[in-house]
Amino acid sequence: MMKFIDEFRRADLVKELLHKIKSESIKKIKIMEVCGGHTMAIHKFGIKSLLPDNIQLVSGPGCPVCVTDIRFIDTAISLARLSNTIIATFGDLIRVPGSTSNLNQEKAKGARVQIIFSPLDALLLAEKNPDFNVVLLGIGFETTAPGTAVALQEAKAKKIKNFFVLSAHKVMPPAMKALIDEEVGLNGYLAPGHVSVVTGSGIYDFIADKYKIPVVISGFEPVDILKSIYHIVQQFEEGNAKVENQYQRAVNPGGNPKAQLALNNVFKLRNDWWRGLGVLPNSGLNLNNDFSQFDAEKVFSIKVEKPKEPKNCLCGLVLKGIKEPKECPLFKKLCTPVNPVGACMVSNEGACHAQYRFGLSNTKLSLI
Amino acid sequence: MNENTILLAHGSGGKLTRELIKELFYRYFSNSTEIKDADSASVNMKTSSLGFTTDSFVVNPLFFPGGNIGHLAVSGTVNDLAVSGYLPRFISTGFIIEEGFSLKELEIIVKSMAEEAEKAGVQIVTGDTKVVNRGKCDKLFINTSGIGELVEGYLGVGSPEKVQPGDQILVNGSIADHGMAVMAAREGLSTKGLQSDVAPLNRLIGRLTDAHIDVKFMRDATRGGLATVLNEIVEGSDMSITINENDLLVNEGVKGLCELLGLDPLYVANEGKVVVVVAEHDLDKALSIMREHTLGRKTRHIGAVASENPGLVILNTQIGGNRIVDMLAGDQLPRIC
Numbered sequence: 001m002m003k004f005i006d007e008f009r010r011a012d013l014v015k016e017l018l019h020k021i022k023s024e025s026i027k028k029i030k031i032m033e034v035c036g037g038h039t040m041a042i043h044k045f046g047i048k049s050l051l052p053d054n055i056q057l058v059s060g061p062g063c064p065v066c067v068t069d070i071r072f073i074d075t076a077i078s079l080a081r082l083s084n085t086i087i088a089t090f091g092d093l094i095r096v097p098g099s100t101s102n103l104n105q106e107k108a109k110g111a112r113v114q115i116i117f118s119p120l121d122a123l124l125l126a127e128k129n130p131d132f133n134v135v136l137l138g139i140g141f142e143t144t145a146p147g148t149a150v151a152l153q154e155a156k157a158k159k160i161k162n163f164f165v166l167s168a169h170k171v172m173p174p175a176m177k178a179l180i181d182e183e184v185g186l187n188g189y190l191a192p193g194h195v196s197v198v199t200g201s202g203i204y205d206f207i208a209d210k211y212k213i214p215v216v217i218s219g220f221e222p223v224d225i226l227k228s229i230y231h232i233v234q235q236f237e238e239g240n241a242k243v244e245n246q247y248q249r250a251v252n253p254g255g256n257p258k259a260q261l262a263l264n265n266v267f268k269l270r271n272d273w274w275r276g277l278g279v280l281p282n283s284g285l286n287l288n289n290d291f292s293q294f295d296a297e298k299v300f301s302i303k304v305e306k307p308k309e310p311k312n313c314l315c316g317l318v319l320k321g322i323k324e325p326k327e328c329p330l331f332k333k334l335c336t337p338v339n340p341v342g343a344c345m346v347s348n349e350g351a352c353h354a355q356y357r358f359g360l361s362n363t364k365l366s367l368i
Numbered sequence: 369m370n371e372n373t374i375l376l377a378h379g380s381g382g383k384l385t386r387e388l389i390k391e392l393f394y395r396y397f398s399n400s401t402e403i404k405d406a407d408s409a410s411v412n413m414k415t416s417s418l419g420f421t422t423d424s425f426v427v428n429p430l431f432f433p434g435g436n437i438g439h440l441a442v443s444g445t446v447n448d449l450a451v452s453g454y455l456p457r458f459i460s461t462g463f464i465i466e467e468g469f470s471l472k473e474l475e476i477i478v479k480s481m482a483e484e485a486e487k488a489g490v491q492i493v494t495g496d497t498k499v500v501n502r503g504k505c506d507k508l509f510i511n512t513s514g515i516g517e518l519v520e521g522y523l524g525v526g527s528p529e530k531v532q533p534g535d536q537i538l539v540n541g542s543i544a545d546h547g548m549a550v551m552a553a554r555e556g557l558s559t560k561g562l563q564s565d566v567a568p569l570n571r572l573i574g575r576l577t578d579a580h581i582d583v584k585f586m587r588d589a590t591r592g593g594l595a596t597v598l599n600e601i602v603e604g605s606d607m608s609i610t611i612n613e614n615d616l617l618v619n620e621g622v623k624g625l626c627e628l629l630g631l632d633p634l635y636v637a638n639e640g641k642v643v644v645v646v647a648e649h650d651l652d653k654a655l656s657i658m659r660e661h662t663l664g665r666k667t668r669h670i671g672a673v674a675s676e677n678p679g680l681v682i683l684n685t686q687i688g689g690n691r692i693v694d695m696l697a698g699d700q701l702p703r704i705c
Contacts, residue, residue: 005627014687040630046689117555117629222687348630348700357694 004249008221009045017226018050025233028054030185032321034062034176035192036349037220043354045222055229058321059354061175061276062192064140064168065092065347066319069273070307072137072168073098078302079135079166080111086129087113088122089137092347097340099308119144119151126155126163135296138167142263143194145169145285149262152291166296167286170272173203174283178274180211184320188232190225191217193247198263200255204243212241219247266291275343276316315342318351325352332356374469379499388497392475396482397492409493411458417518419454421445424511430473432553434545434564437510438480440639443568444590445514446488450570451586451642452526453577454516456488461495462511467502477508488568490514519577528601528645530584533675536651537609538644540572540658541565541666542617543594547636548625561621567640572663581654582647589641592696595634597643598681599695606678611671611693613686634683635696645673 033039039059042048048057061067077098080087087103094103094113107113112132116122119136126134138148148165155163172195180186191204196217204215214235218228228246235241245251263285272284287295313335314328325331325344335341337353344352377384404410425441442459449456461481465474485492524530545565552559569588576583587597594616598609618626618633626633640663646654651669658664681693 009686011687043691044632044685045687046683046685046691047687049689049691050687357692 005221008219008223010223013223014050014226017223017230021055021226021230021233022052024230024237025052025055026237028056029187029233029236030056030058030321031188031190031229031232032058032060032179032184032186033190033192033218034060034172035190035195036063036065036347037194038062038190038192038218038225039349039351039354041220041222041225043357047222047225051229055233057229059318059351060179060321061274061319063344063347063349063351064144064170065096066315066343066350067170067175067274067276068093068096068139068168068343069275070098070309071273071304072139072166073102074304074307075297075302076103076135076137076166077101077106078304079296079300080106080113082133082300084132085112086125086132086134087111087137088116088125088134089113090117090139091115092349093137093139095340095346096343097310097346099305119147120154123151123155123160123163126160127158130162133162133164135164135166135300138165138169141170141172141192141195142198143192145267146198146256146259146262149266152266152287152294153262155294156291164294164296164299165287167267167284168272169267169285170274170283171269171285173206174280175274175277176204176207178277178280179320180207180213182320184322186213186321187236188213189215190228190232191215191243193217193219193224193250196245196247196251196255198256198259201243201245201251201253208241208243214241215243217243217245217247217251219250276319310341313342315344315352318344325355328352372471374465374467374471374474374499376467376499376501379465379497385497392471392478393495393497396478397485397495409458409460411493411515413457413515413517415517417523419449419452419516419518420513421448421452422511422513423448424509426506426509427550428506429550429553430477430508432564433549433559433562435566435639436477436480437508438477439484439564439566441510441512442481442484442488442490442492443566443639445512446484446490446568446570447588447639447642449514449516450568450573451588453519453522453524453586455519455574456490456514456516456570458515459485459490459492460513461492463495463497464505464509464511465497465499466505466507467499469507474508484568488570490568490570521580522577522583525583525586528585528605531601531607531645531673532584533607533673534648535584535645535673536648536669537598537611537671537673538646538651538654538658539589539594539616539668539670540569540642540644540664541640541668542619542622543589543638543641544618544622544626544633544636546639547593548622548631548633550637552625557625561619562625565638565640567663569640569642569663572658572661573642575657575661575664576644576654579653579657581657582650583644583654584647585643585645587643589638589643591637593633593635593637594641594643595632595681595693596696598693601645601673602679602681603695604679606675608674608677608680608682609671610674610682610684612684614684615668615670617666617668631700634693635700
């Protein structure tokens with residue numbers, strides 16, 4: 001039995017929680033998750049098929065690949081085309097369409113694109129290949145940014161000259177605020193579990209205090225998610241709004257101080273472009289002046305043309321939870337996982353990809 | 369032979385080639401057919417209804433927990449014949465070797481092929497060797513082709529035409545073992561608890577055909593895993609398949625690594641697993657026959673074919689929900705966070 005996993009997948013506990021949810025959830029309620037891991041888990045376990053019809057679970061901009069704008073991909077492609085450059089990237093990113101190409105296609109044409117599992121792999125790659133410039137494509141939220149920060153700190157300590165980061169790291173709270181400001185009609189947030197491990201729970205206080213929307217930090221197993229939904233439902237039915245931590249086995253209220261220190265040491269906030277949401281103030285993480293020698297944006301002055309957003313692509317509205325993937329005119333016709341048009345279809349965590357793979361979210365399958 | 373690495377001369381047809389063939393290939397592949405040393409092998413088949421298949425093997429790394437490229441090269445082709453209703457008899461093998469490849473490693477691989485062929489009861493009767501310049505191939509590529517004799521009553525069992533609602537689905541054991549073992553070995557991750565399931569399945573399948581089990585369809589779940597085979601059965605048809613997550617067997621080590629990387633075992637390759645679709649009336653008999661064989665001890669009844677929700681493969685999840693198991697698009701990629 002896998003500890004911390006199997007106990008949280010027990011069918012009897014799930015049944016009990018569903019019973020509680022069904023008996024207490026009266027009003028129509030729209031809950032958004034903003035974490036790719038939650039998107040995947042909800043689909044993988046078929047959680048939507050178990051919830052009552054008055055509860056609508058929507059996916060927000062929680063997939064780091066999906067919110068990365070086209071300009072970043074175009075820049076990465078330009079870097080990949082430089083003769084002595086190795087691009088180190090997390091897997092999902094290689095299929096994201098840029099304006100005219102993607103990293104996978106560039107790889108097939110001879111560009112050096114290496115898939116890595118951790119930023120430290122990229123640093124190792126730089127150490128092993130002193131004749132090449134290794135550029136790490138830094139995407140992800142507060143969960144993965146500390147990894148990049150640590151890699152940069154190590155690079156500085158070891159005086160490595162051929163390691164660079166092109167950062168598209170972002171922080172969640174501005175996006176969560178933007179969605180409320182856009183009046184998407186949310187009644188509750190499932191807060192991202194792993195982001196919270198790093199940040200702690202305080203970053204969500206303003207959502208409950210100012211906007212009166214319940215927030216529950218959730219783990220990733222079915223029991224975690226259903227318990228979190230139950231707590232949101234309870235708060236909503238009672239007219240309450242506070243931040244609760246369901247993922248207590250991993251999340252401390254203060255978060256992870258070491259990770260936070262690394263982030264503060266290496267990065268600074270900047271306004272950043274989120275696909276679907278536009279520019280959000282203080283939402284992006286870029287290398288600060290102490291690490292500017294590793295900043296790929298500064299070192300390689302790449303100029304890319306104004307990016308072209310694909311026509312008729314509804315990724316923006318999907319990312320805000322306003323439209324379902326199936327409402328996009330391109331869904332399953334022109335936009336498929338094999339030939340994605342928008343980023344939501346590329347990443348496993350993207351709402352469109354998840355719906356394509358795991359089925360139409362609100363369709364009840366005729367049970368055999 | 370004095371050298372310990374393969375040289376270009378080993379592929380040029382001259383003295384070194386002759387030495388290599390005699391001291392390595394003939395030595396391990398010699399069989400009851402007297403070695404005629406001709407450009408073609410002469411074989412006798414019991415029927416003119418023959419199955420013919422080919423496969424190429426480029427796995428990296430060449431050696432992984434549970435086996436090596438040699439095991440794959442023989443079992444892969446044997447299994448393609450067996451699941452299609454043919455008794456595998458003869459195999460050919462072509463080697464493309466990179467200059468500088470270790471002779472010691474080549475010998476281990478060739479020996480493995482011989483052992484796998486013996487396990488399967490097939491003969492490797494003809495082959496070819498080419499050596500290419502360093503950098504022109506990734507250490508070693510192997511191609512094998514195979515011919516087999518039609519097993520009477522099982523013509524077309526490799527295509528899903530005969531499958532219909534009510535049919536039951538069996539798999540002879542745990543899934544995702546091979547793909548995860550190879551991935552761990554390739555990426556330098558811990559291989560503890562991981563082992564490829566590579567094995568020749570013809571004798572296991574033979575037990576079913578000997579007992580005249582009403583097998584509607586068989587396919588080995590190689591690239592793309594179990595999910596791909598199931599989708600291939602129902603794609604574009606008026607049937608669906610439902611499988612139960614609780615009935616799938618995934619080994620702990622495999623489960624752990626899949627969880628860590630965010631990979632779905634349903635889509636990971638196997639090299640010793642066959643999906644068997646049988647008529648309902650033969651379910652119990654098929655189960656007990658398979659479980660009597662070493663390669664079928666852990667056979668699971670994983671689901672059934674139905675007529676609702678046509679074209680779909682549906683998974684009843686372990687928590688009582690359900691979801692669709694779609695065809696994989698491209699490779700599975702590890703998750704970011």
